[in-house]
Amino acid sequence: MDSADVLIMAAGKGERFGDRKQFLKFGEATAVNIAVELFKKVEGISNIFVVYPPDMTEEEFMEEGKPGEDAIMVRGGILREESVKNGLEKVESDYVLIHDAARPACTEGLVRRVRDAAAEYGAAVPGINPASTINYIENGNIRILDRNRVYFIQTPQCYKTSEITTAYNDRKKNGYTDSSAVAREAGIEVKLVEGEARNIKITYRDDYQYLKEVLK
Numbered sequence: 001m002d003s004a005d006v007l008i009m010a011a012g013k014g015e016r017f018g019d020r021k022q023f024l025k026f027g028e029a030t031a032v033n034i035a036v037e038l039f040k041k042v043e044g045i046s047n048i049f050v051v052y053p054p055d056m057t058e059e060e061f062m063e064e065g066k067p068g069e070d071a072i073m074v075r076g077g078i079l080r081e082e083s084v085k086n087g088l089e090k091v092e093s094d095y096v097l098i099h100d101a102a103r104p105a106c107t108e109g110l111v112r113r114v115r116d117a118a119a120e121y122g123a124a125v126p127g128i129n130p131a132s133t134i135n136y137i138e139n140g141n142i143r144i145l146d147r148n149r150v151y152f153i154q155t156p157q158c159y160k161t162s163e164i165t166t167a168y169n170d171r172k173k174n175g176y177t178d179s180s181a182v183a184r185e186a187g188i189e190v191k192l193v194e195g196e197a198r199n200i201k202i203t204y205r206d207d208y209q210y211l212k213e214v215l216k
């Protein structure tokens, strides 16, 4: 792969958490800043875009999120897919990595693994199997899903810029929580690579406590 740009998704409201997760502190650093610094360490990354909330000014976001001087700001939208689309419009490289600012424990190793798989297969996402048994309940009937065939999908995800842009432009509904769902709907074949247990997304308060320990 020649080069890739990155979209750091940081335009959410954190409604389930009760606060904007992109601004949470880990030591001195914010979650947004941790994400920017992560991608700066990976070779072959060109532009790092940070997508910020539509109800904030760029100045307000910079003040609270401290993304750093190397990040390029892009205004996001109400829905995650609008934020991704706004970001994609700015991308210049042939490949794009899309990452949640709310996953501050992602490692350089995982970024490289996803990028390398995308270079080989065209698109790649990380996933991990759940530790617990999964029950699927439909009309009162319980089915046990084989946990080795169930995956928690993570970010960063990597795509060919032209393909994922077309997928986002042609999307068929609202409310996608995951870019690989948009990609697959458009017929893009996405390679699943091994994710990392620590790469959870901050969603609830306990996730923050756990990640503060991990990142100590």
Ligand code: CTP
Binding pocket: 009, 010, 011, 012, 013, 014, 015, 016, 017, 021, 022, 051, 076, 077, 078, 079, 080, 081, 083, 084, 100, 101, 102, 103, 201, 202, 203
């Ligand atoms: N995100 C975004 N634009 C949106 C919504 C979400 O860039 N309109 C980003 C979030 O900032 C987060 C990532 O996408 O880094 C994953 O989304 P999620 O965990 O759902 O975060 P929030 O939408 O902020 O949380 P909630 O759904 O609880 O409101």
Ligand code: MG
Binding pocket: 012, 080
């Ligand atoms: Mg959300």
